Amino acid sequence: MRLWGLTGGIGSGKSEVAKLLAAAGIPVLNADAIGHKLLEREGACFKRVVEEFGESVLSAGAVDREKLASLVFANSEARRLLNAILHPQIQSEIALECAKLAEQGHSLAVIEAALLSEGGKKEPFLAGLILVTCPAEIRIQRLMDGRGMPRDEVLRRIAAQTPPESKLALADHVIDNSGELKALEDRVDKLVEELRAQ
Structure with a gap:
């Protein structure tokens, strides 16, 4: 069983990526x-x-x-x-x-978690790390609109997490989620092919 980590900062869209992976038939743990x-x-x-x-x-x-x-x-x-x-x-x-x-x-699964690979090292139980990225201002707006969070609370939660940029060197796959849903779907389709081929 190969377990891949799926991470990204709050509001980056990792849950949307998780839904798309699950829809493609990959078991996703949360x-x-x-x-x-x-x-x-x-x-x-x-x-x-x-x-x-x-x-x-x-x-x-x-x-x-x-x-x-x-x-x-x-x-x-x-x-x-x-x-x-x-x-x-x-x-x-x-x-x-x-x-x-x-x-x-099942030979492949994904665990969605915001706190994967904190402290600059990958968890030994992971086959690899998938990082979902998105510019901070888009993340802030998503959280304010989607969860009704006040801006100061959003900023406090973002500040409490390790910056996603610090996980880039650890990531085996990086999914940019700054655009439209169709672009994200295409990126996840490609990711699914790559995960199944490994």
Whole structure:
């Protein structure tokens, strides 16, 4: 099983690329979705997150992801702590999902995650890295329009992530998503051919 990482800054369009890959028949795992399950009341990380961050991150007895996001995007130490809690569990879940996919006969899958290859090195469990790029101003506008986020919140979240440019040297494939959807579809079609040929 070859697992490729799909990453890019917030608002770059990595989720759109993930949808196109899935539509082409490539299984796509989503690290955010796995993290959300881990934060559910019965999830493996719920108790520890509440212990570390307090009940202020709860709403109706469940972790309020927006409250938690506001806290960790404003505080780098809180962000490091949350990542230390979630990432080992997310990696375990990814390994389980990959094993299931391999049993089903899949030889290729993609994991979509914003925080891949942070710190200047590629994760050893990845066959390679796909980086989705887009100019900052387009990303900002997409997040303001698509998610209704205020500009200052968008800028705070962008600043909290490793700049995508720093991942360029690690990327095996770079997908420019600064244009129209048709251009992105064409680039992803080419990527699918290349991934299947490797």
